[in-house]
Amino acid sequence: MLNRPIRVGVIGCGAQGNNHLRTIKELGAEAAVVSACCDLDPERLQNTKDMWPQARATDDVNEMLGPAELDLVIVATMPNTHMQMVLAALEAGADVLCEKPFMRNIEEATAVLDTAERLGRQVQLATNMRYMGTSQYLHNLVESGAVGDPVFAKVWGCHVNPPWWAPNYYLSSSAGGVLASTLVHALDLAIWVSGSPNPVSVSASMRRLFPGKRGPIASPEIRERFNTEDLLTGLVRFDNGVTCVLEGNWCDDRPPPHCFEMVTTKGKLNSDPFIVTVDEGGKVVDKTPELSESSGWGESIRNQDADVIRHLREGRPWSMQDRRQLLNLQKVIDGCYESARTEREVVF
């Protein structure tokens, strides 16, 4: 057990960077401290300094990583810079928690994971939904075999409006629209709960309904530059026989925003609202348990950050994901975009 707090560096102190900065404060100074932060925006940097006065603050990532003293670097910039930031942090000797979507494509993802392996360092993708109490329950339930084998999943990620809070709808910064930015959460979760199978093929289509939908309430700057998809539908087949239907939609008012339903050979699972039913003697029986663990969004980020920090303090390797899972998720995302562009099924 390390007898000092984990030294954390945060790159990107915007909307999500701030969630991490606040979360680490809540975990307590004996667990972790933010020792360095980096952002191009002076106001955001100053706000971070106000929260973490002892942190070195800079707009230059190389300067931030220069002293090579950080145990953990959290990358919370937009996806166009994820590869550059993760590689720099690994080379500086840190382990890295990288925000979703992981990389812009499988080539970048492979390069990052190869570098981590070569340097003996770790990279985890911030798929925080895996840390919800309901997600953990469903994952363990399927793994136990109590509901039989997963067969079919319906997965969606929908917002009433495009997420205006960051440039998620400019391809130059986002590496994709509703799929890469929103649907990725529930997609990763559904694949994980269904046993992390390998994708076999993908067929998808995408549209941009903006500005016809929601355009009138967007600022002129957004209207001018919005160039990602805001509707994506798809079908993914996996090598364990599971098929997965996808809907990503930024112009829908159907709550909850991130969800999946899964049919298994003995029951049905719903992530939100959380429902578990099992077929017993020809009858559908409600087996939804009362969970003590919270399944809120903020809690899941807190659990995630606490977990990676706890592992580092205890000198244990991170165990939430492995290389194959990360590459498979990237493969499905790349495959969806390729299939939508070419209007053909992509077979892996």
Ligand SMILES: NC(=O)c1ccc[n+]([C@@H]2O[C@H](COP(=O)([O-])OP(=O)(O)OC[C@H]3O[C@@H](n4cnc5c(N)ncnc54)[C@H](O)[C@@H]3O)[C@@H](O)[C@H]2O)c1
């Ligand atoms: N897991 C979640 O719940 C969740 C929620 C929101 C966003 N995200 C992810 O977090 C990431 C950031 O999203 P956001 O909403 O915080 O975006 P944001 O635009 O609010 O923040 C990004 C920050 O990075 C800074 N930045 C950009 N280039 C930089 C550089 N070269 N050096 C230093 N700083 C730089 C920007 O100035 C900005 O402050 C994205 O990958 C997004 O998908 C995750």
